Amino acid sequence: MGHIVVVGSVNMDVVNHVSNHPLPGETIKGLTTTYSPGGKGANQAVAASLARGKVSMMAAVGDDPFAVELRSSLERYGVDTASLVYKSGNSGLAFITVDAQGENSIILSEGANGKLEVADIRASLYTMQGASAVLLQNEIPWETTRYVAEEAHRQGIKVFLNPAPAIKVQKDVLQWLDVIALNETEAEAITGIEIADDECAVRASKLLVSCGAYSVVMTLGDQGALYADRNGSLVRTQAFSVEAVDTTAAGDTFIGAFAVALVEGAWPIEQCLQFASAAAAITVTRKGAQASIPHREEIDAFLKSR
Secondary structure (H helix, E strand, O other), X not given: OOEEEEEOOOEEEEXXXXXXXXXXXXXXXXXXXXXXXXXXXXXXXXXXXXXXXXEEEEOEEOOOOHHHHHHHHHHHOOOEOOOOEEOOOOOEEEEEXXXXXXXXXXXXXXXXXXXXXXXXXXXXXXXXXXXXXXXXXXXXXXXXHHHXXXXXXXXXXXXXXXXXXXXXXXXXXXOOOOEEEEEHHXXXXXXXXXXXXXXXXXXXXXXXXXXXXXXXXEEOHHHOEEEEEOOOOEEEXXXXXXXXXXXXXXXXXXXXXXXXXXXXXXXXXXXXXXXXXXXXXXXXXOOOOHHHOOOHHHHHHHHHOO
């Protein structure tokens, strides 16, 4: 079993369920409000762990009451938290609004996530030694993410980057990436190519590869997923049809599950994508972030039933 290290964000999600998203200036009545641990980094760590990966988390939480629950939640899901650091102030918060169709909008208050520094990573580099893969996102300071990508690449560790929220990624950083995993919105923001159809998705993927990334995994909602790499491979998989309840953490679940499948090294890319798509499909049928992420046994059973 490969060791996966996730360096990224940990948030407490404050989730409001509504019938419809409010218009600008509109006040609406919420249906329910819940608190649940989340954050792209933590979600991906949980998804990888539940997909039967060995996972460690490098992240920062505050000195507020949320920090205790955020750490214990990761540990309940089997994620090693020895490299978690504490910062003064609040833990990261995400204010999420989910409508009746399961679509969400999110406002982030970065809190301690914005204080995870290169020095914190250097102090815990032992966590990365011998790892098979490092998973990165864009909810901690970019200089920290950049440092981890370069250091992991130097050590021969596979580097996954999910550039969300989307930013332009420098060419030298792209050259350190084994996988850049992103959705249509992020792909458009980074490449300038509107992902209007399959042809546009292929063009954007090939552009990212030509700029240095070894491979690209693009999730396309109900159109499935697309994989392209430096060797000229182009693989498409269809999405699974399910009734969506809440799309929170679906993308994170896809990435965590895909990383485990890829690191295990036993499957072709198409099967890795199908495994990740199945995990994400299960996630959207449930409410919440980490609470919605499936175990490996559930993913395997879902695939067998299709």
